[in-house]
Amino acid sequence: MSEASTVKLPDVITYNPEVARQALPFDPFDPDFHADPFPYYRKIREEAGSAFRTAGGVVAVFGYEEAASVMKDPRFGWGVNPMVADQFVENPASGESGRILMFMDPPDHTRIRGLVSKAFTPKMINVLRPKAARYAEELLAKALEESPDGRIDLQQALSRPLPGKVLSDMMDIPAHYHPLFFANTMESGRGLDPGFTLTDEQKAGRNAARDVFINAGIELVAARRADPGDDLISDLVRAEQEGDRLSEWELAMLMMNLLAAGFGATAALIGNQVYNLLSHPEQLTWLRSHPDHTSAAVEELLRYDSALAMVTRTALEDADVAGIPVRAGEYVVVMLAAANRDPAAFDAPERLDVTRPGTRNLGFGHGIHFCVAAPVARMIAQEALAALIKHDVRLDETRQVVRWPGISLRVIGELPIVLGPVVGS
Numbered sequence: 001m002s003e004a005s006t007v008k009l010p011d012v013i014t015y016n017p018e019v020a021r022q023a024l025p026f027d028p029f030d031p032d033f034h035a036d037p038f039p040y041y042r043k044i045r046e047e048a049g050s051a052f053r054t055a056g057g058v059v060a061v062f063g064y065e066e067a068a069s070v071m072k073d074p075r076f077g078w079g080v081n082p083m084v085a086d087q088f089v090e091n092p093a094s095g096e097s098g099r100i101l102m103f104m105d106p107p108d109h110t111r112i113r114g115l116v117s118k119a120f121t122p123k124m125i126n127v128l129r130p131k132a133a134r135y136a137e138e139l140l141a142k143a144l145e146e147s148p149d150g151r152i153d154l155q156q157a158l159s160r161p162l163p164g165k166v167l168s169d170m171m172d173i174p175a176h177y178h179p180l181f182f183a184n185t186m187e188s189g190r191g192l193d194p195g196f197t198l199t200d201e202q203k204a205g206r207n208a209a210r211d212v213f214i215n216a217g218i219e220l221v222a223a224r225r226a227d228p229g230d231d232l233i234s235d236l237v238r239a240e241q242e243g244d245r246l247s248e249w250e251l252a253m254l255m256m257n258l259l260a261a262g263f264g265a266t267a268a269l270i271g272n273q274v275y276n277l278l279s280h281p282e283q284l285t286w287l288r289s290h291p292d293h294t295s296a297a298v299e300e301l302l303r304y305d306s307a308l309a310m311v312t313r314t315a316l317e318d319a320d321v322a323g324i325p326v327r328a329g330e331y332v333v334v335m336l337a338a339a340n341r342d343p344a345a346f347d348a349p350e351r352l353d354v355t356r357p358g359t360r361n362l363g364f365g366h367g368i369h370f371c372v373a374a375p376v377a378r379m380i381a382q383e384a385l386a387a388l389i390k391h392d393v394r395l396d397e398t399r400q401v402v403r404w405p406g407i408s409l410r411v412i413g414e415l416p417i418v419l420g421p422v423v424g425s
Contacts, residue, residue, distance in 0.1 A: 013194070013195035014195065014200075015197070015198060023056035023058045023196070024058070024060075024197075025044055025048070025062075028197045034405060034406075037337065038341060041062065041337065041338035041341065042341070045063070045338065045342070048062075050063025050066050050322060050344070051324055053324065057330070059321050059324055059326055060332075061332060061333065061335060062342070063322070063342050064342035065342075066339075067336060067362060068339075068362065070313060070321055070332055071311075071313075072367035072368075073367075074106075075319040076314065076319065077314060077316050078099070078103050078314055081314055081331075083194065083312060084099070084314070086195035087099070087100075087192075087195075088103075089253055098249060099253070100254070100256060101116070101372070102369060105316070106368070109368065109369075112250060112254060113368075115236060115246060118235075119170075120373060120375050120376060124170070124376075125376065125379050128166055128169065128376065131165075131166065131169055132162065132165075132379060132383040133383045133386065133387065135161075135162055135165045136383050136386070136387035140158060140388065140391065140419065144421070150419040151396055151418055152417060153414050153415060153416055153417075154415040155271050155414055155415050158270065159268075159271045159274070159412075160263070160267040162267075162380060163263060163266035163267055163377075164178050164182070164262075167262040167376075170231065170232050170376070171231050172229055172233065172234075173259075178263075181259060181260075184208075184260075186413070187205040187209035188206065188209040188213060188264065189268075189409050190205075190404070190406050190409075191209070192408040193407045194312065194407070209260075210260075213255070213256035213259050214255075214256045216255070216256075217251070217253070217254070217255025217256050218252045218255075220255060221236075221237060221251050221255060224237045233255070236251060236254065237251070261371075261373060262373065265307055266376075266380055268307035268410065268411040268412070269302070269381050270380070270381055271411070272306070272412060273302070273305075273381060273385060274384075274415065274417075275412055276301055276304055276352055277297075278393065279395065280352050283352055283353070283354050284393075287385075288389045288423065291386060291390075293354065294385050294389075295378075298382050298385060299359040300353060301352070302359075303341075303346070303356075304340070304341075305337070305410065307409055307411065308337075308363060308364070308409060309335070309408060309410050310337070311334050311336060311365065311369075311408065312331060312333055312334070313331070313332045314330070314331055314332070315328050315331075315332065316328065336362045336363070339362055345360075390423060391419055391422055391423065392419075392422075392423050393420060394417065394418050396416035
């Protein structure tokens with residue numbers, strides 16, 4: 001981690017392992033890092049501190065307070081640069097390109113987020129919660145019925161279909177879209193990684209997956225325009241018709257963002273929290289005896305191993321990070337997963353403790369880009385956990401946990417468990 005920049009980030013972002021290894025504070029191609037990045041995070045922070053320049057001149061942030069500061073500082077955003085241009089989404093029909101919500105800066109971000117955030121109200125959560133609880137119990141019962149020995153892949157049985165069912169209720173999405181969305185969430189999410197870590201083939205897969213969501217968004221918006229109902233898509237269409245400047249293409253990109261995140265990120269959250277809880281049986285036992293503590297447990301599990309591990313930012317003007325000068329246009333890599341285990345912010349941060357009081361975490365980001373759908377994702381994760389801990393459940397040690405590759409997102413592809421009946425039944 002040299003203070004001097006030895007590798008200039010290219011003007012066109014293409015696959016380049018040398019640039020990747022020097023720009024990032026870790027080796028993104030190391031399988032051991034992907035399997036368990038936390039010892040690497042700890043060692044890097046101990047050697048280099050909470051914020052430092054990498055060999056490639058990028059400022060890396062590992063501390064909690066430093067990460068939160070960057071995330072809420074208006075001097076940092078996405079800007080206009082090759083790293084962001086690489087993430088532009090192209091309209092498969094017209095060739096028009098643009099940014100999805102999470103890659104926007106104000107004022108566009110403020111305008112579009114304001115429309116979406118109106119949907120994620122406490123009232124809406126209260127309406128969806130009993131449905132989520134029922135769906136979770138039904139999915140687990142179905143899994144037991146179809147697998148008498150209880151050996152199942154939790155991701156296929158619960159983690160993916162549960163968010164899909166809740167999101168479909170919220171957005172009135174026909175069931176025939178579900179397999180298509182599930183099949184493309186990984187490739188779409190992998191595209192959040194810096195472009196210099198992705199081969200041309202991986203970028204092509206990312207773009208094809210995004211096309212799937214874009215085309216579905218265009219179809220769903222057209223259907224609601226012709227026959228509006230009482231759902232989020234209809235609300236967004238009506239908002240546009242009532243004078244808002246949300247264009248047809250903006251609606252399609254917004255739909256892509258919501259669908260890809262809703263069907264993918266929440267499933268990743270559930271898988272990570274269940275894996276870590278089952279890996280700490282004493283925590284599972286305590287939580288089963290204190291089911292009213294499920295909400296707090298989800299927050300601790302988010303802190304311990306969040307699905308969103310890393311985000312990048314661009315300095316929109318000259319600024320500083322923990323005293324390190326950053327010039328306008330320079331990149332900052334914010335390691336959220338490392339920040340969530342910062343010993344300066346948490347006592348015994350490497351220990352999972354579902355009784356930890358007042359857990360704060362950066363699992364859903366921070367600042368203006370805090371996940372707009374976090375209330376729904378939290379609720380779904382809570383109900384998934386509440387349903388699961390009623391059962392006798394453990395990891396299936398005869399099979400391997402499979403992780404999907406990726407840097408920005410930590411996603412379990414397959415989570416083998418042994419699911420038993422409801423405890424006491």
